Amino acid sequence: MISIRKQLVASLLAVLCGAIALGAAITFYRARQEVNQLFDYQLRQMALALRDQNFIGSLPPPARDRGDFDFVIQVWNERGIRIYMSHPGRALPDRATLGFATVETRDGTWRTLSIPVNNQVVQVAQPMRIRNQLALMAALRTIMPFLAMLPLLAVIGWWLVGRGLSPLEKLAAAVAARTPVALEPVALEHAPIEASALVNEINSLMARLEQAMSAQRNFTADAAHELRTPLTALQLQLQMLERATSEEDRQIAMNNLQSGLERATHVLLQLLALARAEPDAQARPPVQIDLLELAGTVLADHYTLAEDKELDIGLSEHAHTAYLTADPESVRVLLSNLVTNAVRYTPQGGRVDVLTGLDNVGQPFMRVSDSGPGIPPEERERVFDRFYRRPGMTVGGSGLGLAIVKAIAERNHASVQLGESSLGGLAAEVIFTIPNPAAA
Template sequence: MNSLRRTLVLSLLGALVLVFALGGAATYRMAHGEIDALMDYNLRQFALSLRDRRFAGPNVAPPDESLDMVIQIWDDTGVRLYLSHPHTALPARAQLGYTTVTTSEGEWRVYSIPLLDHVIQIAQPMAVRSRLAADAALRTLIPLIALTPLLGALIWYLVGRGLRPLERLAREVATRRADSLDALPLTGIPDEARPLARALNELLEQLRHAMSVQRAFVADAAHELRTPLAALQIQLQLCERARDETTRAAALGELRTGLGRATHLVQQLLTLAREEPGEGIAARRERVQLAELARKSLADHAALARERGIDLGAESLDDGLATMGEPAALRTLAGNLIDNAVRYTPRGGRVDVSVGRDEGRCWLRVDDSGPGIPPEERERVLDRFYRPAGQVESGSGLGLAIVSSIAQRHEASVVLNASPLGGLRIAVGFSPAA
C-alpha cells in the first residue's frame, strides 16, 4: 500500500538523519580544530616548562602509559639526553616549530624549541586528538539521537493532521450519490489541495454537461423516432384496409419509403453516438490521403447522384495532402458531406468536391448549387436534429452534426460559407500529417 503519510514521515526522518550526520561531521571538524589549537598550545607550554631542568647525560625514562606525549631532549652537540618512551617511531632529529610527522605508528604532532643549550621536542599522536574530537561530536549528537523516536511520533501526528483536509475531501467524494454533481466546497482546504479540488469540480461540471447532453440526445432521439414510427403505423393500417391491389401496392410503396427513412434515422443515430468525442475506445490513427478519401466517397454516392440527376464530380484534388486520423471516421465525415449536398441540391444541380491547402491546413471542401443556408443559421445546422425552416427534402438533421463530432475529435475546423456554385460550401480543415 502506497501511503502518503508513511512516505512523508519516512522522508522527513531520513532528512533529519542526514542533517544529524552532516551536523555530526561539522561538529567533529570544529571540535578537531579547537582541540588541535588547544593541544598545540599545551605542547608549547610543556616544552617551556622543561627549560630549567638539567640533564647530565643520556637518559631513557621508563615508559608511563598514562602519558600520551613523547619527550626528547638533545644537547647542543646533538646527543640525546632524554627520551620519555623507548622504541618510539619518532625521528632522531628535531625540526624546530610545529610539524606533523607521519610514522609507522600513524601521524604525530611535534613541537620543537631550542632553550639555552638544549633542544626540547614534545610529540603527541594525532589519534588522541581525533578520539577527543569524536567523543565531543558524539556527546553533542547523543541527545538528538535519543529524541529521534519522539521526533518520529511528532512528525507522524503533524503529517496526519495536515492530511485531514484531504481525508475530508475523499469522504465528501466517496459519500456522494452517482447523480450528485454539485461542486465540492473549497472552504477549509489548504492551498496545496485546492488545485485538486478545482480539478474535481471541473470534472464534475464536465460530467454534468455530458449527462445533460445525453439526456437531451435521448429525448430528441425519442421525439424524432416517434414521428416516423407513427407514420409507419398509419401506412401499415392503410395496407390492411386496401380494397384492391392498386391501393395496396401504393400503400406498400409508402410503407417501404417510410421504413427506409426510419432505418436511415436509426443508422444516423447510431453513427452519431459512436462518433461522439470520448465515446468508446479511439481507433488507431493512420496517415490518410484526403484526395483518395474524396475519390472513394464520390464513388460511393455516384449512384445516388445519377438517380437524383445531380452532376457530382471533383474540381481539384491535391494528392500530396494527408492528415493523421481514423480512416473509417473520416470516410463517414466525407460521405455525410457529399450525401447532404446531393440530397438538398435540386434535380439538375451540381456538387463539386475539392482538396487543397490554405493557411497551413488541409481543406476538404464540398460545394453545391442548392438553396444554401442563411448566414444566421449556418452555425445551428451543426446541432443535432436541427433543420432550417422551409426545407422540402426530408431528413434527420443529423448529417452535419456527425460531421461536426468527427471533426472535433480530429481537432479539425468546420467552416460554412456561400458557394461559388450559388449554394452552400462546407469546408473541413485538418492539420497536415508530419
Template sequence: MKSIRRQLLLALLAVITLAILAGALAAYRTARDEASALLDYQLRQLALSFRDEARHGALRWKPGSDDAEEFSVQIWAADGTRIYLSHPLQDLPHQVPLGHVTVDTGSGKWRVFGLQQGGQVIQVAQPMQLRDRLALAAALRIVAPFLLLLPVLAVLIWVVIGRGLRPLVDVAQAVGTRTAIALDPLPDRQVPAEVVPLVVALNELLLRLQRALEQQREFVADAAHELRTPLAALTLQVQLAERAADAAARDEAFGELKGGLQRATHSVQQLLTLARLEPGAGESTLQPVDLRQLAAEVIVDHLLLAEARQIDLGAPPQQQSCFVAGDADALRILLANLISNALRFTPRGGRVDVVTGSSEGLPFVEVCDSGEGIPPAERERVFDRFYRRAAAGEAGSGLGLAIVRAIAERHRARVLLADAKLGGLRARVEFPRLAPP
C-alpha cells in the first residue's frame, strides 16, 4: 500500500537535495569567477614585481618560497631564448602573447600573464587546477551545512506532513462512526480547503445512501402492509370454503379464493418488478427498440382481456417505425402496465388506442382510453407507490404507474398525463432522441 506521507517526504527531500546541488553548482561557479579575478590580479602584481627586480639587476624570488607551488616564472630573452625558469621539472607553456591568457600544454591548463621589459618577456603562470580546487573548497564549505541538516529536515518534514494529513484521518474516523441508522453529514467547518471537496462528496454519498435506505424501509413496510390485507382475506376465504354447507356455496367460496390468489400473485409480481427497478439493482444494455412493433406485441397479449371486457383495443393503421434506445423487456412492462390500467378503468364497450410516433424529433408512445380519466389534482399522486384513487371502481396494487415512471426514468424519458380525445386519460411517454448510428 502506497503511503502519501512517505511519497511526499521522498519527493520533498529530492527537491531539497536538487536545490542544494544547484546552489552548490552556482556557488562553485561564483567562487571560481571571483578566485580567477583575484588570482589574475596576483599574477599581474607578481609579474610587475619581477619587472622591477629585473630592472635593478636583482632577482630574489626563488622556487623554494611559499609561492613555489602556486606560481611558475620564466623569462625570455629578446632572441627567444629562455634565460630563467623557476620550475625546471614543470611542463610550462612556451612564449605566449602578452597579457592574461589561458594555455593548454597537454598535461594541464595554465593561466599565464606576460609583460615585456627591455626586450625581455616575463611570464608568470599558474595551473588552472589550483583555481578549481579553491572554488570547489569554497562551494563545499557553503553546501556542507545544508547536507548535514538533511536528516533534521527529513524528521521535520515527516512531522509537518503528518499534521497536514491529520484532517484526512479525522474524516476517516468520522466516516467510521456512521452506521445505517446514523448517516449524519460530516462536519465541513475548520476543514482545509483541499479536503473540502472530499467532505462534500462524502456528504452527498451519505445523503444518497440515506435516501436509498429510507426508500428500502418504506418499500418493505408498504409491501408488508399491502400483502397483509390480501393474505388475511385469503385466510377468511379458506375458512368460508371449509364451512360451506353445500357444493354451490363451496364453489362460490373457491371462486372468491381463486380471485384473491390472482390479486395477491399480481401484487407480488408488481413488487418484484418494482424491486428490480430500484437504483443499484443492475443496469441493462440499451439497444434500439421499435416502439411500433413492441406496441403491437403488447396489444396482442391483452386482446383476450379486452374481448372479455368488450373493449376495442388497437392501434391506428399505417404507423411509422419509431426507434428508441432502451431495454426491450423493461419497455414491454411499461407499456403493459399502461394498457392494463386503461383496460381496468375503461367501462364495457369502451375504447383504448395505443399510438406511437415522433413529435418535434422526440419518440413517444401513448395510451388513450374512454374511461373516467384522472382529475388534474391527482395526476401527480397516482405515481406514488400503493396510491389508489378513492373513486376508482377497480381494485389494484397501486404500483402500476410507479413502475411506469421508474422504467421511464431509467430511459431518461418522462410520463405525461392529460385528457384524451376519447374522453378518458391520455398517458404519454416521451423518450430522448435516438442518436443516429
C-alpha cells in the first residue's frame, strides 16, 4: 500500500536537494567568475612587477618542482628562444600568445598572461585547477549548512505532512462509522477543499446505496406480502383436498390447487425476472438481435394462450427488420411481458399486433398494440410500480409485468411509452436509444 505521507516527504526532500544542487552549481559558476577576475588581476600585477627586471642573470635559478606551486614564469628573448622557466618540469607551450589565454597541456588547463618586456616576452601562468578548487570550496561552504539541516527538515516535513493529512483520517473515521442502516451523508464543513470531490462522491455513493437498500427492503416486503396470499390459498386448497369426500369435490379441489400453484409459480418467476432486470445484476455479453425474428419467436410462445381466447395475434403488416445489440434474453423477457399483458387483458375474440422497425431518427423500436380496455392516462405512470394493480380489474396477475419491462428497458438504454392503439386498446412502445449497428 502506498503511503501519501512518505511520498510527500520524499518528494519535498528531493525538490529541496535539487534546489540545493542548483544553488551550488550557480554559486560555483559565479565564484569561479570572481576567482578568475581576481587571479587575472594578480597575473597582470605579477607580470607588470617583472617589467623592469633585467632577466639576464637577475632571475633566481629554476625551482625544484614539488607540485605545490601556484605560478610558473617563462621568458623568451628577441629571437624566440626561451631563456628562463621557473619550473622546468611543467608542460607549457614553447611559444607565447600576447595577452591572456587559456591553454590545454598534458598537465591540465593553464591560464597565461604574456607581455613584451625589453625586447623579451615574459609569461606568467597559473593552473586552472587552483581556481576551480577555490570556487568549489566556496560553493561547498554555501550549501553545507543546508545539507546539515536536511535531517531536521525531514522531521519537520514529516510532522507537517502528517498534520496536513489528519483531516483525511477524520474523514475515514466518519465513513467507517456509517452502517447499512445509517448512511447519512458525511459533513463537508470540516473536510479540506482538496477532499471535497471525494466527500461528494462518497455521499453520492451512500445516497445510491440507501436508495438501493430501501428499494430492496420494499421489494422484499412487497414480495412477502404478495406470496403470502397464494401460499395461504394453497394451504386452504390442500386442506379442502384432504377433506373432500366425493370424487367430484376432490376434482374441484385438485383444479383449485393446480390453479393456485400456477399463480404462485407465476409470481415467483416474475420476481426472478425482476431481480435479473435490476441494474446491479450480472449482464450477459451483448449480441446482435433481429427484433423482427425475436417478435416472431415470442408470438409463437403465446399462440396456445391466444388460441384459447380466440385472439387474432401476430406481426403487424408494417413490421420491418431492425437490429439491436443487447442482451437477447432480457429483450425477449421484455417483449414477452408486453405480449403476455396484451393477451391477458384483451377480451375474447380480440386482436394483438406486434410492430418492429426503425423510427424516424433511425432508432430500433418495438410496439405491442391490443384491442383491450387500455389504461387511462392518469394511471399510465402508476402501472410501472411493483405489485400495482388497477382497481376493479378481474384478470389475475402479479402486478410485476410492466415493472419488469421498465427495469429491463432502463438497463438497455430504452424508454417505454404507453398510449392508445389504433385497435382501441393499449399501445406499449419501447424505443432503444442506442445506435443501430446495421445502419452504421
